[in-house]
Amino acid sequence: MSSSATTLVPEPYVWTEPPLGDAKSAPTSFYTDPEVFRAEIEHIHLKTWFFAGRVEEVASPGDYKALGTVGGPALLVRGEDGVLRAFANVCRHRASILLEGCGHASNIICPYHAWNYRLDGTLAGAPGMREVPKFEKPPHGLIPIRMEVWEGNIFLNYDEDAPDLTTHLGNMPDLVGSHRMGDMVRTWHIEIETKCNWKLLLENAMETYHTGIVHAATVGAQRSVSFPTSGEWHCIQVQSNRSIAVLGQEPPFPVIEGLSEQSRKGTYFTVVEPTTQFALAQDCMWWLAVRPVAVDRSVLSVGGCFPESYTRVPDFEARAEPYYKRWEAVALEDVGILEKQQVGLSSLLARPGPLSWRDDMVLAMNRWVMAHLPAHIVDRMGA
Ligand code: FES
Ligand SMILES: [Fe+2]
Structure with missing residues (x-):
């Protein structure tokens, strides 16, 4: 772990203004207006790094x-x-x-x-x-x-003039470096076609407010802390002294060798803006990568990786199977609720609602996107 890693100190939630109680969810057109979607493609997705x-x-x-x-x-x-x-x-x-x-x-x-x-x-x-x-x-x-490749992760960018990937990632490598993603291998992958806006998938992946309800039958209630970050990424950590990548059993894999003290405390859920999540548990990593297709259509890629040395044990596939089941089940539970949210957002009568302190990353991600859109598009939303 580099010395700068110690400067990343978790907080209960990350935002300074507006005061808790005044913060609201984004206007519905943020998720439903094809003009907003077109502007996002032009000003965000074709100008930044994606997995x-x-x-x-x-x-x-x-x-x-x-x-x-x-x-x-x-x-x-x-x-x-x-x-x-x-x-x-x-x-x-x-x-x-x-x-x-x-x-x-x-x-x-x-x-x-x-x-x-x-x-x-x-x-x-x-x-x-x-x-x-x-x-x-x-x-x-x-x-x-x-x-560009970082720690075995391939990123593409359609903009020759965009800042390099290292600049984009800011201090992310400091926090997650001891997971040594570069020594991992992908052993599992699925793609899910979803009927929801791309941002809903990322927002959902960064709050634990919903987990006790949506995932009552799987991962259940979770608590997280948030990290103030530098660079184009966000981070929370779901605190648990054992891997939450596997359900209801002692993790069949050991803790990653050399994992930092902070990283042993739980699972990092990160979003590298705009469309990539890396989730890093004590024994593995999985990603969520979202491809926007239309304002209300997205393709979700979910993949799982383990340290290469784990995959050499003879019963690796049997040990890894429960992880695959958990990743798929939880992803489908999330997609199920987000498709309901997309339908609700299309109501003429839907209005921005008050945010919980547990929605801190939702607000942070809303702001990141808004900050990259032209003023006339933000004005059009009334945001
Ligand atoms: S050879 Fe490729 S389109 Fe004709
Ligand atoms: Fe979820």
Whole structure:
């Protein structure tokens, strides 16, 4: 743990104004107005870092992963040179997508007219194009997407001018460094299509006010503390002296070796603005990554990671199974209530309501988004 980690001191809740009692939830149009959604895409999602997967998903030369992103279909590919690259998953001829799902390839062949690309994105062949005057291959390689990797986590950004990922993460690495996410591997993953605004999924993931009710049959009531942070992220810690990533049993995995004193006290729930959550328990990490699709539609990716050394025990899958069940069950409980909330928000009669002190991160995240929107959009909401 670096010395600066000790400067992150938890508080009961994080906000200074307006005074508790005056703070309100955001206007309903924040979650329902297509104009607001369009502004978020333009001013937030296409300008900031978002999670795209883990390096071990594309571990060997030739491994690829196709994924949907807010900027369209994207492709992660490990080249023959071992370098991981990200491209638009779009052919340079007439824009068919190239690959789907995950797999292994020695080159990338378009399924439409068979233009083919090397794993480094350069165009290797274009049938019949030799007869086309002025055609040259070099300018027609796959279009790269800006990518950075932190602790095995792959982030993409459509804005070449955005601050780098390290700047975006601020002091997050200080707090979560002793989890050594870079030594973990993804062992489980699901995607859920949801009928709710992307922000509801993140807000819900950062408050424990609802857990005793929505998750009465699973994780139950929880208590959390909040951390004032620097950088574009937020953090709470659900306090528990054992991992809450597994339900109703002693965790079958040991505490991560070298875990900091603060990190042993519970599970960090973080949001790296705008769409990525890392939850870090004493024995594992799981993520929630949200892809906004429409003002009332989002795709939720949930993935689970363990230290690589844990996965080498012979009964690893049997030990990990309860974690997978818990992650899926809790995610579905959350999505269930958020789809009800989205319907309620569409009421003509819905109004901003008073926030609890336990909604501190909801307010912080609302403010982060509002601060990145043009004034006329914020005015339009009456926020
Ligand atoms: S669209 Fe890819 S080769 Fe024609
Ligand atoms: Fe929840």
